[in-house]
Amino acid sequence: MYRFVFKMALNSLMQRRSRSLLVVLMISTSLWGLLFMEGIYDGMTEQLIANAIRSGSGDVVLYGKGYRREQDIKRAIANHAEILQVMAGDPRVASYSTRIMQDGLLATARGSRPARIIGVHPEMEKRHARLDEYMEQGEFDFGGQGKKAIIGARLAEKLNLKIGSKIVISAQNSVDELTSIVLRVGGMIRANNMGFDETAVLVSFARANDMLFMQGAVSQISILLHDQSDAHGVQESLLHQFSTIEAFRWDEIAPVLLQSRQMMAIFNQVTSGLVFCVAGLGIFGVVLVSVLERMREFGIMLAVGTRFRQIGLLIFYESMLLGLTGFALGAALGGSTLLYLQSHGLDLSLMSEGLNAFGLDSMVYAVIRWNYFSMALGAVLGSIILSTVIPLRILRKAKPIQAISEM
Amino acid sequence: MMNDFVRIEKISKIFTPAKGVAVAALQDIDLTIAQHDLVVLNGPSGSGKTTLLNIIGGLDEPTQGQVSLAGQRLTGMGEKEWSETRRDHIGFVFQAYNLLPVLSARENIEYIMRLQNRTSAECAARSLEVARKLGIEAVLDALPHELSGGQQQRVAVARAVASKPRLILADEPTANLDSKNGNDLMEMMQRLNEDEGVTIIFSSHDPMVINTAKRSIVLHDGRVVEG
Structure with a gap:
């Protein structure tokens, strides 16, 4: 039927x-x-x-204890080598990158804007967050002696910066002194992350280390995972192993x-x-x-x-x-x-x-x-x-x- | 009882086409129809022939009175019982043929047997047998709209008789046919009545149908006036 x-x-x-x-x-x-x-x-x-995630925190981000509450450059991660060694052996971790970060000022002959100075290892960033893919102008390179900086595209527009423009970046270092360095604009980067594009000034890790007197310490370790759902587990295991750090997942850093x-x-x-x-x-x-x-x-x-x-x-x-x-x-x-x-x-x-x-x-x-x-x-x-x-x-x-x- | 195959007792049907308007289509009809009979309900338009036929077949409900078929009271049965009674015991032939348009002639003939869960082989054999009797074996694969009026009416008759019902109700079966097709149809119905012993009730005012019937019941204004 x-x-x-x-x-x-x-x-x-x-x-x-x-x-x-x-x-x-x-x-x-x-x-x-x-x-x-x-x-x-x-x-x-x-x-x-x-x-x-790519241009900012990563899937999990590590800071020195207390850094998130008070973003003081002195609250840095000193034992990062040990942490990196652990991460290198963790199969859940796809890549990581160490960064120095400090808020400061970018000045030109015409004006100045608040800026976030980010010291990075270019090769590490290319493998990790593939930041080179976000380059709008110039190359993802700081020159042989690290005398070039890469500027967030929106910041560059606001200050009318071009490739080769001379800039001065100033910030307070880890011993509470105001320091400045003079750099040339080597490139503009647009990650379509508004906060990043409006404030980022990428400099070589070595330059940032010297300028901010970090003595090899880092402000941030950004971690990308093979599977984002492992973020909680990785966060927990790092917090368990290292008492000197704070670990956050991307959704805790940017709940919005x-x-x-x-x-x-x-x-x-x-x-x-x-x-x-x-x-x-x-x-x-x-x-x-x-x-x-x-x-x-x-x-x-x-x-x-x-x-x-x-x-x-x-x-x-x-x-x-x-x-x-x-x-x-x-x-x-x-x-x-x-x-x-x-x-x-x-x-x-x-x-x-x-x-x-x-x-x-x-x-x-x-x-x-x-x-x-x-x-x-x-x-x-x-x-x-x-x-x-x-x-x-x-x-x-x-x-x-x-x-x-x-x- | 053989003589009371269809028993109609005190059947009345009142339609209310509008509020406060009552039209009596049937009034106090008492009738009995014997098994194997060939009866025509005769009378002018509006006399209540079709209404009575519909009530006998359970297509409509009487306002009062009751109908019995082979001693079984039909009036007041539920949807399931009525469906099974119509499926297993009553065959319908409508004035407008009323074939299912999406089924071929063969599928229309087999339709009721399919409802009875008969096997495909049984359905195929019976539909061919009936189609041969009615001379429509050549058009079995055609859809209704591809058939002439006469062919459609033969398919409708084939559908009605294929499942071997005990009673066939035919409402003005010749009304849409020319005289030759009408004659052929009546001859076929007569043969079915004689060969298969099916009780047949027609409604018609066609003299040819009236002359073919063994018994004529005349209705006028919803009352039996003769027969």
């Missing part, structure tokens, strides 16, 4: 090709748009987080980024809900009309001895076939679009200024998550099932003869 009813459902859909195609196209195009939107929005959020991710998840759910409400109304209308105009056919079926539940099963099969075909087509279209955009990216350079202001790249790479598909499947099936409820209620109340002659 089930096979017979299924065959009837298939026959019915094939006999009404145009309407079936219309419903399938409605479902698939809604789903395609929804998947595209979800993948791109999540891609933007993940890029925002990735930029902040975590909030962005959660906000985007909510936004996606609300958007999905709205898209499917609109698409669902369309689907509802088409299925409703298609069932109502077949009331006579259902009346005939009732008249010759078909049970009401068998007609319900027929409508259910038809709706499911339409819904699942629409879902399969939409998922294939949306999935392949997202796969393409995951590897090739979506070029939004026309809006680059606006995107950069929010810490986003102009090339957005899509994200694909299984829950996009499972949620969409649930929504499609929900819309389809709801759209069969009303006609079935009407049919249930009707006598066969009414269904045959009046509807």
Whole structure:
């Protein structure tokens, strides 16, 4: 019986090709748009987080005890060699980098701005955060004697700096003396991390060490992991092993980024809900009309001895076939679009200024998550099932003869 | 009792097309129809023929009274019982053929047998047998819209008889047919009545149908006036 009813459902859909195609196209195009939107929005959020992590904290960041509460350069990590040795043997750790950081002032002949002086090892940073990939102008190199600095692109714009411009950076060193050095701008860097781009002045680690009198100590160790979900474990094990440090996960350092991710998840759910409400109304209308105009056919079926539940099963099969075909087509279209955009990216350079202001790249790479598909499947099936409820209620109340002659 | 195969007792049907408006389509009908009979419900339009046929077949409910089939009271049965009774014991032939448009002629003929969970082989053999009797074996794979009116009505008759019901209710079966097709159909129905012993009740005011029937019951303004 089930096979017979299924065959009837298939026959019915094939006999009404145009309407079936219309419903399938409605479902698939809604789903395609929804998947595209979800993948791109999540891609933007993940890029925002990735930029902040790469150019800032890393997945886990270590400071000297008390540094986060009072960012005093004297609260540095002196035993970093020992820590690095432990990390080198930890399979969860992908890379790490040691940095010296101190807030100071960048001055030119025309003006000055607050700046964050960051002493880095260029080769280590290339392997670790791939900061060289963020270079907008110049090269990720401080020159043979470390006489060049790399400036955050926004800071450079504000001070009208160009490659070769002469700058003076001043800061308080670890023995509470004010020190200054003169450097030339060697490059501009844009990580699309607003805080970084507006204040960063990257100098060679050796230069920063001398200028700030660090005596080989470091202010920060940034750690990237193979799997971000290991962050808590790595944090705990380092805190357990070293009492001289503080360890933070990226979401503790920048909770606003975590909030962005959660906000985007909510936004996606609300958007999905709205898209499917609109698409669902369309689907509802088409299925409703298609069932109502077949009331006579259902009346005939009732008249010759078909049970009401068998007609319900027929409508259910038809709706499911339409819904699942629409879902399969939409998922294939949306999935392949997202796969393409995951590897090739979506070029939004026309809006680059606006995107950069929010810490986003102009090339957005899509994200694909299984829950996009499972949620969409649930929504499609929900819309389809709801759209069969009303006609079935009407049919249930009707006598066969009414269904045959009046509807 | 053989003579009371269909028993209609005090059947009335009142329609209320608008609030406060009551139209009596049937009034106090008492009838019995014997098994293997070939009966026509005869009368002018609006006399209540179709309404009575629909009530006998459970397609509509009487306002009062009751119908029994082979001693089993039908009036007041639930949806499940009515569906099973119609499926297993009653065949319908409608004026407008009422074939299922998405099924081929063969599938339409097999439809009720499929509902009865008969095997594919049994359905195929029976549908072919009935189609041969009715001369429609050549069009079994056609869809209803590809058939002429006469062919559609034969398929409808084939559907009604294929599952071997005990009673066939045919509502104005010749109304949409030309005289030749109408004649052919009545001959077929007569043969089915004689060969398979099916009780047949027609509603019609077509003289050809009236002349073919063994018994004519005349209705006028919802009352039996003769028969």
